[in-house]
Amino acid sequence: MKRRDFLKASLGGTAALLGSGAAEARGNLEPAEDAIGMLFDATLCIGCKACVSKCKEVNGMPPVAMGDETQYDAARDLSPQTLNVIKVYTEGEGLHKDQTVDGFAFEKRSCMHCVDPGCVSVCPVTALRRHPKTGIVTYDADACIGCRTCMVGCPYNVPQFDYRNPFGEIHKCQMCNQAGVERVDKGMITGCAEVCPTGATLFGSRKALLEEARQRMTLTAGELYNYPRGDVRSPDSHHEKAAPSYQQHIWGEREAGGTNVMHVSAIAFDKLGMPPLGERSYASISETVQHTLYSYLALPAVALAGLTFVVRRNTRDDEGGDS
C-alpha cells in the first residue's frame, strides 16, 4: 500500500468512526427528582461567618489560624479544613454594601452540588456520587484512590486534597449529609442555613428555592419584602427588608447544567469571582468526547494505525527504500 493510500484509509476510517460515535452525544442531566439545595442571597449576607463556624462544628474541622492567633478562624479560601467560606469583594473605597462604585459585597464559596457534576463524571472509582433522589453529591473516602481527577473536573475548584494526610483524602461540602452526620436524612436543615441570622443562606428543595429566587427577581429596589430564614418552605422566621437592585441572574439555574446551590446578588457574578460558564455541563462535554473516541474502538484503531505507519516508515527508511 502506498503511504498516501495508507494515510487516507486510516484517516477516512477514523473520521467515519468518530462521525458515527458523535451520534452518542449526551445532553445535560436533569435535576434529581427531589433535589435539595440552598439559595445564597449575597445582598442579605452581613459577613458574620456564623455559617463558616457551624460548618466546621458539623464537620469536626479545626479553625485556620492566622499567625499566632488561633482563637478565631481566619480561613480565606476553601481548604481541607474549610468547606464553606465567605469572601469579600471590594471596589474603590469599599464603603457601600452591594454597590459597584466604592462598594463591597460578600460571596459564599462551597460545593455547588451540580445537577450534572463534573467531579462525579471524571472519578474513575465512583468515590463521588450524586444521590439519585436528592441530587446531593457525596464522597466516599474508602473508595477514593487519591488520583485528584475530581479537582480538574470541577468548574468551581471545590474539591480540596489533603496533602498532609498520608492516605490522601478529598474534602468538600456534602450538604451535611455524609455518613456520621446525615442532618438532611434526619429531617434537619444544613448547619450553615440553620445558623444564618439573615436567611442569606436558605435551605430547601431546588424547586422551592428557584421559585423564591425568581420572586426576588421581580422586586423593585426599595420594595419591602418578607425574607425567610432557615428552610424556605417552613421558615424559622421572616424579616422585612427593603429589596436591593438585584441582578436579573440566578446563578446555578443554568450554569454548566445547573446547580442545587444557587446564588443571587446585586453585583454581577463575574465581579464576585464566579467562573465564566456556558449552559452545557462539563460532564456532558467530556463524556461525549470519551464516548466518541471509544465508540467502536476508534481510539485503539487510531493508535494502531499511527503506530503501524511509524513502524512501516522507519523500516523502509532503514532499508533505504521509499514508497
Ligand code: SF4
Ligand atoms: S461544585 Fe465541583 S465538587 Fe461540587 S458537585 Fe459540582 S463539580 Fe462536584
Ligand code: SF4
Ligand atoms: S451544607 Fe453543611 S457542609 Fe455544606 S457548607 Fe453548609 S454547613 Fe458546611
Ligand code: SF4
Ligand atoms: S451566616 Fe449568613 S449572614 Fe453570616 S456570613 Fe454566613 S451567609 Fe452571611
